[in-house]
Amino acid sequence: MAPVHVLVFPWPLQGHINSMLHFAAGLLGAGLHVSFVHTEHNLRRVDLVKAAASPRLRLMSLPDGLPDDHPRSVDDLKDLAKSLITTGTVPYRALLASVLAADTADAGFPPVSCVVADGLLPFAIDIAEELGVPALAFRTASACSVLAYLSVPKLMEVGEVPIPVGADLDELVRGVPGMEDFLRRRDLPGTCRLRAETNDVDPLLHILVNYSVHSSKARALIFNTTVSLEGSALAHIAPRMRDVFAIGPLHAISAAPALPTSLWREDDGCMAWLDGHIDRSVVYVSLGSLAVISLEQFTEFLSGLVGAGYAFLWVLRPDMVGESQRGVLQDAIDAAGNDKMRVVDWAPQRDVLRHRAVGCFLTHAGWNSTLEGVVEGVPLVCWPFFADQQINSRFVGAVWGNGLDMKDVCKRAVVEAMVREAMESGELRMSAQTLAQQVRRDIADGGSSTTEFERLLCFIKELTAKGAVPRRP
Numbered sequence: 478m479a480p481v482h483v484l485v486f487p488w489p490l491q492g493h494i495n496s497m498l499h500f501a502a503g504l505l506g507a508g509l510h511v512s513f514v515h516t517e518h519n520l521r522r523v524d525l526v527k528a529a530a531s532p533r534l535r536l537m538s539l540p541d542g543l544p545d546d547h548p549r550s551v552d553d554l555k556d557l558a559k560s561l562i563t564t565g566t567v568p569y570r571a572l573l574a575s576v577l578a579a580d581t582a583d584a585g586f587p588p589v590s591c592v593v594a595d596g597l598l599p600f601a602i603d604i605a606e607e608l609g610v611p612a613l614a615f616r617t618a619s620a621c622s623v624l625a626y627l628s629v630p631k632l633m634e635v636g637e638v639p640i641p642v643g644a645d646l647d648e649l650v651r652g653v654p655g656m657e658d659f660l661r662r663r664d665l666p667g668t669c670r671l672r673a674e675t676n677d678v679d680p681l682l683h684i685l686v687n688y689s690v691h692s693s694k695a696r697a698l699i700f701n702t703t704v705s706l707e708g709s710a711l712a713h714i715a716p717r718m719r720d721v722f723a724i725g726p727l728h729a730i731s732a733a734p735a736l737p738t739s740l741w742r743e744d745d746g747c748m749a750w751l752d753g754h755i756d757r758s759v760v761y762v763s764l765g766s767l768a769v770i771s772l773e774q775f776t777e778f779l780s781g782l783v784g785a786g787y788a789f790l791w792v793l794r795p796d797m798v799g800e801s802q803r804g805v806l807q808d809a810i811d812a813a814g815n816d817k818m819r820v821v822d823w824a825p826q827r828d829v830l831r832h833r834a835v836g837c838f839l840t841h842a843g844w845n846s847t848l849e850g851v852v853e854g855v856p857l858v859c860w861p862f863f864a865d866q867q868i869n870s871r872f873v874g875a876v877w878g879n880g881l882d883m884k885d886v887c888k889r890a891v892v893e894a895m896v897r898e899a900m901e902s903g904e905l906r907m908s909a910q911t912l913a914q915q916v917r918r919d920i921a922d923g924g925s926s927t928t929e930f931e932r933l934l935c936f937i938k939e940l941t942a943k944g945a946v947p948r949r950p
């Protein structure tokens with residue numbers, strides 16, 4: 478069998494990089510070669526380069542087209558998307574041509590067999606196929622959110638979307654298959670709501686719907702999920718795609734080599750701090766890599782956490798709050814004592830969630846964070862911001878039962894009550910642990926995700942055996 482070489486290209490954001498690096502690790506664990514494409518900007522950031530330690534992994538990079546000092550924050554994601562699409566295609570085509578011909582500087586890498594591109598990079602799929610390289614799409618979001626996007630044209634037809642400004646967000650939505658009994662308007666991606674300032678449809682909605690539909694052009698669609706979590710959504714998506722693979726949660730696949738994934742430097746000191754606490758006595762708070770909170774939200778949050786009375790470890794990225802908020806927090810820490818509160822810029826989250834001292838996880842319900850909490854059996858309190866977070870949060874609260882859905886309103890009394898419940902409810906803990914066991918079975922030998930991963934490897938090897946027909950640009 479000829480050696481197999483897969484080029485993996487994520488959207489250049491932390492949540493996408495993480496799951497696609499875990500996927501790359503799975504491919505390496507199975508003996509494949511992987512070229513992993515970052516943006517030049519990200520590759521200059523800490524830690525990622527350590528991943529190059531594996532001899533069958535090659536990190537490559539492309540310019541993202543933005544100036545070095547551009548913040549690339551959540552408010553500027555449209556800039557990044559636009560820039561990647563307008564300026565990224567030429568270097569991507571050139572990079573692909575070079576790996577196709579195996580004429581890059583690294584010896585020992587066979588020509589590329591297929592591309593696995595982020596589903597939010599449709600150009601990466603189209604260009605690969607144009608050059609004769611089979612392309613698969615990878616979605617780093619939950620399958621339920623992708624199904625919601627795929628359902629938007631129908632929801633528009635029946636008048637459910639766009640959701641008018643001021644509408645009752647707790648009303649159920651008819652038209653997303655399998656979710657009619659529990660999906661509320663507030664659980665749909667925020668782009669389904671008319672924009673309050675202008676009372677018009679967010680153009681991003683059409684873009685995201687088109688991206689989801691575009692995945693049907695790829696040879697297959699890969700999800701970082703499992704049938705025990707999202708079997709129904711996957712079953713509704715599958716007929717619309719050429720093939721679908723549910724192979725997650727990828728971060729927990731034990732046979733894969735661990736690759737560093739963080740774009741920020743991890744503060745390992747918080748692990749020693751956790752060591753100093755008794756079992757299940759600490760609340761871990763992290764809102765992911767993009768969310769930014771206002772002073773008002775910060776104050777409600779802090780008061781709620783302090784009011785709940787448990788020690789907490791809070792990740793506050795430097796770009797997440799202003800200096801004044803940090804000052805307020807420092808005052809609160811000084812008043813409460815250092816063993817009660819610990820604030821870090823960035824934590825080794827998967828290790829934190831695995832730590833015996835962590836009793837619950839207050840999360841924004843990003844898909845990676847949700848999966849990480851699920852696998853460790855830690856009860857979640859979800860405060861969703863955008864993208865798939867609202868629907869993930871609803872699934873946690875209403876379908877999986879491993880946590881509480883705080884909706885998107887943050888009030889100190891709610892934070893306090895939910896944190897207490899998540900820390901103290903034996904029933905919630907039991908459901909979180911039962912779910913964890915189920916999901917762990919999926920990724921064990923013979924489990925659904927493991928079997929699907931093996932089927933995916935065969936699928937990729939078959940593509941390789943048929944041989945890509947490179948067309949030089």
Ligand code: UDP
Nearest residue numbers: 492765766767792823824826843844845846
């Ligand atoms: N993460 C981390 N340390 C932190 C906060 C987050 O390593 O202090 C990781 C987390 O484990 C997850 C990723 O960053 O894998 C965030 O992805 P997610 O999909 O949860 O949210 P996003 O950042 O895309 O909003």
